[in-house]
Amino acid sequence: MSRPYHLFFSSAPHTPQKPYPQLSLGSFLRTLPPINHMETNMGKVPVKRKGVRAKWDSNKTYVFLEAMVNEIAKGNRPTTTFRPAGWENIKNAVNEKCQIDYNMKCIKNRHNELRTEWTLWKKLVDRSSMGFHPNGTINMDAQWWADHIYENPNFKKFEDKTAPHPDLLAQVFDPVIHYGVK
Secondary structure, three states: OOOOOOOOOOOOOOOOOOOOOOOOHHHHHHHOOOOOHHHOOOOOOOOOOOOOOOOOOHHHHHHHHHHHHHHHHHOOOOOOOOOHHHHHHHHHHHHHHHOOOOOHHHHHHHHHHHHHHHHHHHHHHOOOOOEEOOOOOEEOOHHHHHHHHHHOHHHHHHOOOOOOOHHHHHHHHHHHHHOOOO
16 A cells, blocks of 8 residues: 655554655745855855954964054054054055955954064063073073963963064054053
8 A cells, every 4th residue: 555645665564654744835935054255155244254363373474563563664663553554554555565455454454463572572671681592582491481471371482482573563563552542
């Protein structure tokens, strides 16, 4: 005894099988995952890439810091922040010299990261008189590091490296930090 809505037949004729449910088009479409138009190239909406971070190596950081020093010399940072034209000049200089296409958000994020890193480095270096290795890292014993890392876990990254391009970082951020802004 077969029923017309069975698509699969059992080897045992007495075992009843459940038919596939009949779905309307609307019910079927509701079972599909939603389409995120921001992740497709359909229409005029650009592709949105989430979670993609800019890659900053030492050379790109050097170009970035150099561009900021040039804009400071031109007077495009009258107080503690750059003028919009200064930010645009910095972005254009970095993109042109490094052959990349970073947007303004990437540029400002890197500025904030470097300012935070320089502030940490200065706090660590200003603690006491200490020696430095030839590569610029701090030459202190394990107990000194353990004490300082316990106080501020962010100091750990300087245990085996230095701040990137400290001479340029000082030119860019020391006037801002010394005036009590950071």
